[in-house]
Amino acid sequence: MKIKQYRTQFIKELSPLYDAYEAESFFYLILEDKHKLRQIDLALNHELFFSESDFAVWDLLLAQLKKEVPIQYLLGKTSFYGLDFEVNENVLIPRPETEELVEWIINENAATDRIKKLRILDIGTGSGCIAISLAKNLPNAEVYAIDVSKKAIETAKRNANKNKVDVTFMFQDILETKELKCQFDIIVSNPPYVRNLEKEEIRKNVLDYEPHLALFVDDNDALVFYRKIASLAQNNLLDNGKLYFEINQYLGKEMIDLLGKMDFINIDLRKDIYDNDRMISCKVSKA
Structure with missing residues (x-):
């Protein structure tokens, strides 16, 4: 079968679950990953075809997509802030909103990075996307990252090696941490912040496949991670140091309070590209 014909069938079979644009994007992601072909290649050559062995691979991937397994997990990778990252069931898939947080930190600290070695701590690093992106774009910084999952740290270490940056990773439960080992210019965290009451808003491909440890908090104490991290930051941020968080869109006022x-x-407090309260920064008062 010609690839162009299979493309039509692929999109049609996914149409009950995804809109046409998303289904088409899946098709071209797989096409590039498995065959090193881009959309323009298919447009220029309508006669390209799949072999029988190709069909077996594609049909398996299609079956998994019908179960709403995230495309990033099927391919084992994703792109974040212009870098390639391995992703698997042990780490959250990085979101565009988190790229905005990284952009904010880089824009505010790039000038300082050129004249001073910043010390940065990323708490709850997951795939390492924040820590690694900061290390790549603030090349003089000394970057540390913490996670409670050993498997997440293993993934993050591979991502650091892949992107050729030095990040010190530490296995640590931040809620059980009484003090941090040193002082930092920047502490950043995208901790679990989705309340159980918000599960009905979460798509099946997230709810069924991404790690709940990195997603959910108790409804009765939704800010537990923020309160703990902020408490540690009071003693471990240097003068003029800053604390950055990604936050639950419904809890912006509560975070300010x-x-x-x-x-x-x-x-x-800043909004993301979807006009939701999503990021917050602050400084510790040394008075």
């Missing part, structure tokens, strides 16, 4: 009560200053 929490940080204000803990005597943080210069609190800045």
Whole structure:
């Protein structure tokens, strides 16, 4: 069968679950990954075809997509902030909103990075996407990263090697941490923040396949990670150091109140590309 014909069938079979644009994007991601062919290649040569062995691979992937297994897990990789990352069932798939957080940190600290070695800590690193992207784009920085999952750290280490950056990874439960080992210019975290009451808003491909340890918090204490990390930051941020968080879109006001009560200053809440409250930064008051 010609690839162009299979493309039509592929999109049609996924149409009950995904819109045509998303299904088509899956097709071209697989086409490039498995055959090193791009959309333009197919447009220029309508006679390209799949062999019988090709069909076996594609039909297996199609069956998994029908079960709503994330395409990133099927391919074992994704792109984040212009870099390639391995992803698997032990780590969250990096989101575009998190790229915005990384962009914010880089924009605010690139000038300082050129004249001073910044020390950065990423808490709950997962795939390492934040820590590695910062290390790549703030090349003078000394970057550390913590996660409670040993398998996540193993994945993050492979991603650091793949992207040729030095990051010090540590296995650590931040909720059980009484103090951090050193002082930092920047502490950043994208911790679990989805409440159980919000599960009905989560798509099946996330709810059934991405690690709940990295996603969900108790409804009755949704800010537990933020409160703990902010408490540690009070003692471990250097003068003029900053704390950055990705947050639950419904809890922006609560985050401002929490940080204000803990005597943080210069609190800045920002929206993401979808106009949701998503990122916040602040400084610790040394007065």
